[in-house]
């Protein structure tokens with residue numbers, strides 16, 4: 137008895153199976169390919185969304201209002217404190233500049249401000265938050281710290297906007313996860329159904345195998361291998377599709393989103409990591425389907 | 437080699453197909469199992485290679501009690517039993533060589549070695565020139581010989597043949613039966629189920645007669661020959 141001889145037999149048998157009913161296997165491979173292609177596309181879309189969030193998050197500025205009684209030196213002292221604390225970029229907006237800005241923003245009404253005897257606005261610090269702190273929790277913590285500083289009279293940041301964006305991103309990610317699980321389940325069922333047909337087509341062979349002393353495992357192995365091969369082929373087709381998609385539409389998409397995302401987005405759709413994950417998922421789908429089929433339909 | 441002790445077999449809802457079967461087949465024996473159609477011959481053979489389970493009683497095959505055998509042990513039992521099926525059970529889309537090789541594939545015999553064994557076996561049954569043909573291109577007798585080759589290629593200790601000459605003309609019948617006796621001479625225990633009385637008189641071997649599921653007579657070869665001579 138030789139393991140090698142058995143292994144070659146299983147491979148040959150699985151290959152015969154694939155040739156025996158090409159249409160059925162074509163359907164299984166196509167289904168797996170579509171599922172994996174969609175997963176790859178979802179990945180690409182999620183990456184774009186992340187980039188979008190990051191770039192929108194770049195707009196997130198924290199405005200720190202300083203106490204009006206602070207002198208110029210103290211304002212600059214505050215500036216370094218805040219920079220140190222937040223690891224971000226801080227711009228000082230002196231009261232005069234703030235007033236001018238307010239006047240232009242108010243338009244006609246702004247002229248009324250000219251009548252004021254003295255500038256009521258305090259100096260402010262505008263803080264550009266570093267990317268790793270552009271999420272609600274980190275921003276909230278930062279704001280709290282800043283508020284506690286002596287000489288700070290108020291802190292303001294786009295709390296609601298940040299929270300809403302993050303919530304949208306989370307919902308999208310959860311939605312695609314649910315959709316992905318549903319697609320995976322459906323794929324396993326379709327693969328199982330096609331393998332059921334394959335098993336049915338070879339029932340004569342299975343009967344004789346049993347009669348001449350084949351163990352259950354020996355009878356089942358070629359079908360599991362067929363499922364595995366289907367998964368591998370499906371992953372291959374999906375990767376090819378994603379690669380072609382990236383090649384054909386990537387540049388167009390990149391241009392389309394360039395104004396939002398900046399350059400360099402939408403270039404590599406198929407990274408080695410994604411490829412590995414898809415091949416793994418393909419094998420999982422194929423094997424899962426064949427396990428279901430063999431378990432349910434191969435009562436040997 | 438094969439022992440039955442008070443064996444009963446009934447399909448649910450029907451009267452028993454076999455009742456109170458007691459039988460002892462020695463190693464190296466040649467036994468005819470005869471009786472009218474429907475007497476239970478096929479069922480009895482099926483019990484031996486575990487294609488059916490006895491309702492009651494004990495069956496020993498090669499010393500193993502197969503009434504209590506685990507499902508997972510059945511394949512290993514079958515590897516010692518060659519079966520020639522009444523309906524052949526050949527795969528139409530596989531060549532003669534692949535059909536015979538089936539028995540060896542299951543055991544994981546390396547391909548080159550299997551090929552060698554299959555060729556030798558096909559030569560023994562006189563079909564070496566048909567190795568690459570497909571079963572449906574062969575005559576009934578040739579198909580029957582392929583089935584015998586498949587049953588024997590693994591050197592089983594027991595050969596069961598169910599109506600091996602049922603579909604053959606007299607000349608081919610002689611050919612097949614000569615082959616089976618030859619196999620027996622080489623040491624294999626052979627049980628042949630047949631309703632063909634001319635076989636019994638020609639070969640004069642131990643004959644177990646079944647009628648309506650019961651053994652009605654069991655005579656050894658000498659006795660059978662004497663009775664034949666008296667007729």
Ligand SMILES: Nc1ncnc2c1ncn2[C@@H]1O[C@H](COP(=O)(O)OP(=O)(O)O)[C@@H](O)[C@H]1O
Nearest residue numbers: 447450453471472473474475476477478479480
């Ligand atoms: N799977 C089955 N279910 C019910 N009855 C069966 C089954 N197989 C055989 N029988 C019955 O058992 C009896 C004996 O059949 P069988 O062993 O094939 O006889 P033989 O081979 O001597 O012609 C017959 O009456 C047949 O109808």
Ligand SMILES: [Mg+2]
Nearest residue numbers: 477478522598
């Ligand atoms: Mg019969």
